Every structure is written in structure tokens, then in C-alpha cells.
Amino acid sequence: MRDHVGTVPGRYFSAQADGRIRCEICPRYCQLNDGQRGLCFIRKREGAQIVLTSYGRSSGFCIDPIEKKPLNHFYPGTPVLSFGTAGCNLTCKFCQNHDMSKSREMDTLADAAPPRMLAETAQSMGCTSMAYTYNDPVIFLEYAVDTAIACHEVGVKNVAVTAGYICADPRAEFYRHMDAANVDLKAFTEDFYRKVTGSALEPVKETLDYLVNETDVWVEITTLLIPDENDSEAEIEAMTQWVIETLGPDVPMHFTAFHPDFRMLDKERTPPGSLFRARSIALKNGIRHAYVGNINHKAAQSTYCSGCGAMVIGRDWHMLSDWHLDHRGCCTFCETPLPGRFSGPPGAWGRRRERVRMSREREAR
Template structure:
């Protein structure tokens, strides 16, 4: 099997279904010789011209310096004659209709579906990536469908999805497409949610949070060394992103994927919780999720339940109000309990809602307002 066949097989077989209502363009119909490829060249935002045909990308903290006919680190932004282009506008490689709980958002329209889309590429390189068959490849190397922003909003509407989720790979690198989709969605009263690592510059982030309705940040760890060695990235810009989102009032949730022996130390979790309380307050939900071996870290075991439960206990003892354990089917900590009186508010089993007792966003027992977007 040659490389392109392999990519086509894994992109479809990796659990990321393509929406059945939209025609598929096979990857082997595309090549750099094919003039149809140019239909995806779309002017990029957030870059500076440095002279001599060189540009500096200002979309993410990597700030790639890109010469003519070259691309940035993420592989989806290209310099052509000193002008910068995104190659993934309207070029969707994965789409599906998912429960919003799968993102996971637990305090945003519970029990609804999100039309979920992704393009190829990523500005990080996490060694545990579960979606590496799309995140670590260039757009011409994976299957895709052509889907305009209006198509996207229409599919969401036709399938009774009150929100679109930009997810699976890294939506920062398809910023222009995400932005246009969010505008198209708004015109149909469909909301937008972003599932991101938060490695983005402040200017594009400010534009985004003025438009979308909820953001989930994958906080990979709480040490710079982990970000550098495991993700080829940096922690501080992500912490800055969290603070900016929280200040904006856009709904925010955090996922912390726990890798055994790498980011699950109790003192690291304790430091993280202190930082969250000091900088974001107690009401931002945090999901400690179980790791399953994947991509370049197949040598690790899955996260022991005791590590997840310990992290959950530390977070609750520190005073964080909404702490969850993820990827452990049927665990009590999938449920939402009132932080004031402890009453069960939303019952969950996996991605299914088993009960929703919220009354106008309040606890029916003690009338405490529960933070979130409930309707």
C-alpha cells in the first residue's frame, strides 16, 4: 500500500465519518498539477509582509516566516508571490453529527447535537493525537469534500443541529473558514462552538470570541516542559488564551487529558487548580479525561481510574465547582450536581442525557444559578 492509499484508508476508517449527504472528492483525483486545486486558495488573514516576497504569519504564536511557494508549520497556509493564502477554506475532511457531550461541553445546550467539521492540518504535534490521520497531513493528502460556509449552516439546519462544532483537528489553522461558517450559522440562528488547543494569537482570538458561542480548550498539561517535549508547543500562550476567553464572557470549558506518568502528578494537578481558581474563578468546568494509547505513545497504558479520581478530588477540595471525569463510561462524575446544595441536576451515561432537572438554568432545589448556556 503506498502512502496516499494508506491515508485514504485511515482517514475514513479512523472513526471520523464524512457526512453522507455530501459528495466526496477522492484524494487521488487531486494533485499539484490539477488546476482544480486552486479553488481552495483563499486569502489568509493575520500576516505581515516582510519584503522580498517573504511573509510572517501572525495567526498562532509560532509566527512562521514563510518564503515564496512555501508553507507554514501547519501545512495549510501558503505564500504565493508574497501573498498569503489558506488552503483549507471550504475543504472539509471530516464531518459528523455528534452529541454536544462528545466535545465535551456539559454546560452548553445539553442533549443537543452539533454538526461537527474539520479540515486537515494542525499547528501542534502532540505525540498522543487521536486524530493524527488528519491533523498531521497536508490538505491534498486526505479525502475532502467541498463545503461552503452556507452549505455548512444548511446541513446543520437540515439535521436539527442547533450548533456547529469546529473540532477534530485544530480549528485555529482553518480560522478564515471557521469565521465565515460562524457568520453563515448566525444568519440561521445556529450557534458555533470551538474545540481547540488554544494556541492562537490574541488578535484572531478576539475576533473569534466576538462571534462564537462556546470554546473548549484542550489544556495539555501544566508544565512548559510537557508542552515542549510532547506537543512541540508552549503553555503560556494557552494560559493567556484561557484568561482572554474568560474575560470575554464567551462560554468556556476545559479538558485535561491525563497521560500516566507524564502530566498526572498530584502536585501538577494541585498547581493547575490553584491557577484556575486565581485566574478563571470556580465556575469554569474542567474535565479530567482518560487517555487511551494512540499515535506515537502506544507504549503507555491507559490512565488508571485512581489517577482520574485523585485529580477530581483535588479539584473539588480546592473549590472548583464543576469537575468531571471523562472517557469512563457510567462513572458518577459524568453527572452535574449543584455546587451549592449538591442536588443532581443533569444525569449522563456516556454521551446520553438520562435526566435534566434544571429549571430555567437554576437548581430546582436551592434556586442557585448554574453557570452555562442552557437554551
């Protein structure tokens, strides 16, 4: 455990025959000469190694409702301390956190927070979990893993919000320390991944398969539906059928609304009808828990028992309105277990969002 801010040695790289060093955190496999940075910007070659340049430095901290990640089956109603760094290993044209994820200025990393400080802050503020988010946490793996270890030492759980674009060995290390993950399944065609995100679909599918079938990490999936890009009935059919066949019916899916941003300002907002159609296809194909997001619709944001059909968790945006689960996470009407992670009564954080300074002073937003 390092109480350090700045540059630390990285992991997962190899020397190449031509003298370059290949970064092996993600399938981009950036090959670097001395002094060069990878596409993610925060991993850099220094001499015979790759270093992480953003250890202990963040682009900001905020306490959110866990439903905002979105995670609907992971300790509902509880607060989560969220943070990220700068840079990203994808080049999504629609990025809604581009001020951080696309930043090439280290000044973006305004707050210093070594792992123990982060964990102690989360604990002292009553947060159930820590979320590694805003930009993809796989690129700051060493910082995330050390923070996750520190969080577990004080009873705080860990949540990864990620695109799932990571190689096999770092994947195993990273998720060994995570309790839950929301994975962006951004589309279900290689063409979209290549042209719109600058990455590839297959490694993301491999991450999802690994998480659901080989770990105890609780997993939910989010797809941002972009008009005329990834929202066709055929694509949603193929995606949801793959989820059923490979991951099973109990992995919740979230279909969320796009708004014009970054390099996709010419696109219209996602019509609500597209979200409802995707949700209907998912339910028809056997997904037991499908949700819509970035719009307010209680019926499509609430959770229903797969046994009797009763509403067991009601939601109004990120506010819980109904609760019909017992202490085991079972439906109080028919005792069918609800897949997820539950612990007695729901939290009461609600829809609040509070900015956090590492001086421990909070600034309400």
C-alpha cells in the same frame, strides 16, 4: 461571505526584512519563502501574501452529542454538527486525530462544503450548534469565521474545540463569532508543552484568561491525563489553583483518559484512579464542576448543584438520565443558578453519532 472551495487570501501576516513573510495566526510565527507552507500545512505563502489552501474543504462531517466535545453546560442533550480540515499547528505525540491533523495530503479533504451549505445543513438536520473540531480551527480561521457568520444567520450556534494556541489579534476575531469553546489545557508545565506538543503553555493560559474574563464565550477545559507525563498530584494542584485564581470556580474541568496512539504507543492507558484523583483535587481546590471522561462513571460525569449538592443533570456516557433544572437553568430544589447556557428542557439527541454527506444524505454509524 464566500461560496468558494479552494485557496483564499489569508489574514494576519507581515513582511520581514530578509524577504520572508511571517505568519501571525499562532505563536509559532512560521517565516516563509515563496511557495513554502507553514507547519500547519494549510497556510502557504504565495507571492506577497499568506493564503489558506483548504477553504470550503473538510475531512468529514458528523452529528455528535454536544457532551462529546466535551461540553456539559452548553445546551445539554443537543446535537452538534462537527467538522475539521487537514493539518494542525501543534505536534502532539499523542494525537488521537492524527489521520487528519497530521495529514500532508490534500486528498484527505474529501468533502466540499462552503460556509452557507454547512450552515443550512446544520439547520435542516436540527443541530443546535456547529463544532469546529478534529484539528485546531484557528489554522482555518477565514473558513471558520465565514461559516460561523452563516450559522448565526440561520440560528445555529458555534463551538470551538481548540488547543488555544493563537495570537492576540486573530484570537479576538475568531472568538467574536463563537458561542462556546472547549480548550485543551494539555498540561501545566512548559516542559511538557515544548517536548510533547511542540508549542508553549503561556499563550494557552492567555487564551483562557481572555475568553473567560473578556468575552461572553462559554468555556470548559479538558486535560487528557497521560501516565507519568502530566498526571502528578503537584501538577494537578498547580493547574486547578491557577484556574480558581484566574478564571474562577465556575469553569468546568474535564479530566479524560489517554489511550496509546500515534507516537505514544509505549504508554499505558490512564488508570481510572488517576482521573478520580484529579477530579478530587479540582473539587478540593474549589472547582465547582469537575468531570472524568473516556470512561463510564455516572457519578463523576453528572452535574451537581453548588448550592444544595443535588444531582441536577445525570449522565450515562453521553446520555442524559436526570434533569432537575427549571427553564432558567436553576436547580429545582434550591433555585441556585447553574453556570452555563440552557434553554428550557434538555435535548433528546442521546449518544447517537451520524455521519453526514454534504449531498444531505445521512449515513448512520
